[in-house]
Amino acid sequence: MKILVLLVVVFSCICSSIKATVSYDDKAIIINGRRRILMSGSIHYPRSTPQMWPDLIKKAKDGGLDVIQTYVFWNGHEPSPGKFNFEGRYDLVKFIKLVQAAGLYVHLRIGPYVCAEWNFGGFPVWLKYVPGMSFRTDNEPFKIAMQRFTEKIVNLMKSEKLFEPQGGPIIMSQIENEYGPIEWEIGAPGKAYSKWAAQMADGLKTGVPWIMCKQEDAPDPMIDTCNGFYCEKFTPNKPYKPKMFTELWTGWFTEFGGPIPTRPVEDIAYAVARFIQNNGSFVNYYMYHGGTNFGRTAGGLFITTSYDYDAPIDEYGLLNEPKWGHLRDLHTAIKLIEPALVSAYPTVTYPGKNQEIHVFKPKSGACAAFLSNYDPHFSATMKFGNAQYQLPPWSISILHNCKDEVFNTAKVKSPTTQKKMTPVGTFKWQSYNEEAPSSEGSDTLAMAGLYEQLNVTRDTSDYLWYLAEVTISPNEHFLKNGQFPVLTVMSAGHALHVFINNQLAGTVWGSLKNPKLTFSQSVKLRAGVNKISLLSVSVGLANVGTHYETYNVGVLGPITLKGLNEGTRDLTKQQWSYKVGLKGETLSLDTLDGSSSVEWLQGSLVAQKQPLTWYKATFNAPEGNDPLALDMNGMGKGQIWINGEGLGRYWPANKAHGNCDKCSYTGIYNENKCNRYCGDPSQRWYHVPRSWLRPTGNFLVVFEEWGGNPDWITLVKRTN
Numbered sequence: 001m002k003i004l005v006l007l008v009v010v011f012s013c014i015c016s017s018i019k020a021t022v023s024y025d026d027k028a029i030i031i032n033g034r035r036r037i038l039m040s041g042s043i044h045y046p047r048s049t050p051q052m053w054p055d056l057i058k059k060a061k062d063g064g065l066d067v068i069q070t071y072v073f074w075n076g077h078e079p080s081p082g083k084f085n086f087e088g089r090y091d092l093v094k095f096i097k098l099v100q101a102a103g104l105y106v107h108l109r110i111g112p113y114v115c116a117e118w119n120f121g122g123f124p125v126w127l128k129y130v131p132g133m134s135f136r137t138d139n140e141p142f143k144i145a146m147q148r149f150t151e152k153i154v155n156l157m158k159s160e161k162l163f164e165p166q167g168g169p170i171i172m173s174q175i176e177n178e179y180g181p182i183e184w185e186i187g188a189p190g191k192a193y194s195k196w197a198a199q200m201a202d203g204l205k206t207g208v209p210w211i212m213c214k215q216e217d218a219p220d221p222m223i224d225t226c227n228g229f230y231c232e233k234f235t236p237n238k239p240y241k242p243k244m245f246t247e248l249w250t251g252w253f254t255e256f257g258g259p260i261p262t263r264p265v266e267d268i269a270y271a272v273a274r275f276i277q278n279n280g281s282f283v284n285y286y287m288y289h290g291g292t293n294f295g296r297t298a299g300g301l302f303i304t305t306s307y308d309y310d311a312p313i314d315e316y317g318l319l320n321e322p323k324w325g326h327l328r329d330l331h332t333a334i335k336l337i338e339p340a341l342v343s344a345y346p347t348v349t350y351p352g353k354n355q356e357i358h359v360f361k362p363k364s365g366a367c368a369a370f371l372s373n374y375d376p377h378f379s380a381t382m383k384f385g386n387a388q389y390q391l392p393p394w395s396i397s398i399l400h401n402c403k404d405e406v407f408n409t410a411k412v413k414s415p416t417t418q419k420k421m422t423p424v425g426t427f428k429w430q431s432y433n434e435e436a437p438s439s440e441g442s443d444t445l446a447m448a449g450l451y452e453q454l455n456v457t458r459d460t461s462d463y464l465w466y467l468a469e470v471t472i473s474p475n476e477h478f479l480k481n482g483q484f485p486v487l488t489v490m491s492a493g494h495a496l497h498v499f500i501n502n503q504l505a506g507t508v509w510g511s512l513k514n515p516k517l518t519f520s521q522s523v524k525l526r527a528g529v530n531k532i533s534l535l536s537v538s539v540g541l542a543n544v545g546t547h548y549e550t551y552n553v554g555v556l557g558p559i560t561l562k563g564l565n566e567g568t569r570d571l572t573k574q575q576w577s578y579k580v581g582l583k584g585e586t587l588s589l590d591t592l593d594g595s596s597s598v599e600w601l602q603g604s605l606v607a608q609k610q611p612l613t614w615y616k617a618t619f620n621a622p623e624g625n626d627p628l629a630l631d632m633n634g635m636g637k638g639q640i641w642i643n644g645e646g647l648g649r650y651w652p653a654n655k656a657h658g659n660c661d662k663c664s665y666t667g668i669y670n671e672n673k674c675n676r677y678c679g680d681p682s683q684r685w686y687h688v689p690r691s692w693l694r695p696t697g698n699f700l701v702v703f704e705e706w707g708g709n710p711d712w713i714t715l716v717k718r719t720n
């Protein structure tokens with residue numbers, strides 16, 4: 001009896017100690033003593049609502065995923081120094097616990113640099129203004145701040161018992177993000193920094209492996225991993241590290257002014273199969289659900305509010321078919337052959353031109369094979385064992401037991417869904433027009449010369465007014481001959497409205513590739529004092545690039561007035577007054593309370609085609625549970641709020657330029673290959689989360705910069 005009890009105790013100790021480990025070898029991540037082929041998908045918690053999370057996670061599980069991967073968004077969690085936010089869409093613990101409840105693992109990419117088409121790459125803007133700060137290098141203030149935040153997150157996860165050895169779902173973490181190219185560029189301080197980052201992370205003793213993606217010299221025990229459209233040629237920097245694909249791009253982001261990129265699922269499945277047959281053991285889809293860049297979270301310049309990414313689950317949380325279903329079928333096939341994959345290296349043979357056969361045949365008796373036809377034009381008949389197999393161009397077949405074709409990457413069985421937007425409501429608008437402010441206002445700041453925008457706004461608003469007065473002598477010739485002088489304004493970006501004596505004189509804007517802009521136009525000045533009001537608008541802050549924290553925004557000049565009697569007058573160094581944000585922002589017109597502080601025009605007086613106009617309306621939620629969106633066609637550029645929540649920036653007047661040639665799944669894919677909707681607005685529909693609505697009396701506010709027709713705005717429901 002005694003002996004038996006002792007045995008049970010010893011046995012259960014072994015069990016729990018096996019249960020409580022995550023490690024790795026050259027073949028795979030090892031969980032509970034078992035090597036695993038893991039299929040993972042990125043879902044970023046602030047890009048949907050907590051109410052959407054359970055369904056997204058369920059669809060990920062039903063789609064055959066084992067892991068959910070997410071970044072951690074520092075600027076969402078620490079909006080001002082020491083003031084933390086883990087509520088609502090930033091409730092990271094809740095998100096992870098929901099993943100756990102669904103029986104999936106988590107790959108937590110703490111960063112804290114995340115890139116991610118997220119404002120400022122995830123860094124809080126205040127971080128830039130910590131004295132002596134220099135991002136992502138061997139810099140004490142940066143390292144102190146980075147360590148403090150990383151520890152904060154790790155300690156939070158530990159206190160909630162979320163790491164796998166504690167019984168939680170987190171099997172892997174990530175420190176830094178795609179640091180390789182930066183390190184290569186800056187040299188020694190970069191090397192020192194990445195060594196420090198690895199040691200710092202390792203010292204936090206999470207009990208699970210850390211990865212550093214896109215970083216060839218990731219110091220031990222960090223695992224270096226691959227991000228891209230394809231990664232089969234990648235090998236980790238040490239023979240004892242597993243080969244992992246931490247970002248397989250399922251599509252691409254959209255920029256205002258650009259078309260909508262898509263990636264055919266046949267090519268995604270092909271990239272997965274090619275990776276797995278070459279010793280790969282972990283694949284993460286970036287994105288599996290892209291979601292929405294709500295409010296002002298979009299970053300990188302000119303990134304749209306939609307972050308749909310052509311992911312298997314679309315922005316609205318609906319299945320993007322056949323992408324979701326075809327990948328589910330792939331995952332089923334990979335699960336079938338997992339025992340063979342984790343227990344053997346492949347034997348590779350070359351039966352013909354552009355053809356390969358990879359066989360995994362461990363001693364255990366299992367057997368799996370991949371037949372590959374890399375030819376982008378021709379299908380192939382391949383003999384293997386006692387059978388023949390038909391392979392479409394650019395495709396790979398997976399054989400269970402080295403015999404049964406359970407999947408071919410180009411034979412898609414899932415049906416295609418038709419995405420539908422059905423109008424379900426219109427609005428009765430009231431309007432309020434905002435004017436260029438007076439330079440004498442109490443909240444304006446007068447300074448000599450031009451100041452960089454972020455330095456003045458600290459990104460509390462997209463908007464910064466640059467206000468100046470220009471005195472014109474009654475003797476100016478142009479007053480008589482009508483040849484008005486040319487005002488030239490050079491700006492670092494991203495968009496600019498020029499007002500002369502409160503009248504809009506013109507609007508210019510840049511693009512992701514070229515954010516800089518120049519306004520140059522003759523302007524109607526009069527004798528005496530003239531008001532020049534420049535409204536400079538940022539459209540998301542840079543998220544990538546060596547020391548992108550030093551990139552400028554706003555009007556830095558020169559500013560000149562050419563064609564006066566004196567020739568050209570330089571306005572660059574004269575006195576300019578600064579006003580941060582719009583009057584409507586200061587008054588909180590996006591809230592019911594704030595909106596009562598001004599007089600709104602109604603009925604036939606509602607402004608049409610008028611710049612700088614606020615619109616408000618109330619509406620009832622439509623019946624049912626279908627996802628909703630606002631069709632903003634007919635409007636120019638601006639922002640939307642519902643019940644005080646920022647829906648995001650809209651800009652349907654920015655049409656998609658580019659190349660929308662025919663799309664074939666065969667051949668090497670890149671983000672310019674299968675673009676769609678050239679000539680249409682880059683983004684016309686804006687997701688309205690159901691959970692933001694009450695049954696009645698929802699308060700919708702739109703701020704329009706350019707002038708638009710609000711009567712065209714419709715509420716639509718999104719169905720498949």
Ligand SMILES: *[C@@H]1O[C@H](CO)[C@@H](O)[C@H](O)[C@H]1NC(C)=O
Nearest residue numbers: 026239277278279345346348
């Ligand atoms: C798989 O890994 C083994 C061990 O590192 C190596 O010898 C072999 O060449 C690899 N095979 C492929 C197809 O990458």
Ligand SMILES: *[C@@H]1O[C@H](CO)[C@@H](O)[C@H](O)[C@H]1NC(C)=O
Nearest residue numbers: 445447450451452454455456
């Ligand atoms: C930032 O703005 C302050 C005034 O608010 C000014 O003194 C300082 O020189 C500015 N710095 C830069 C780099 O423009």
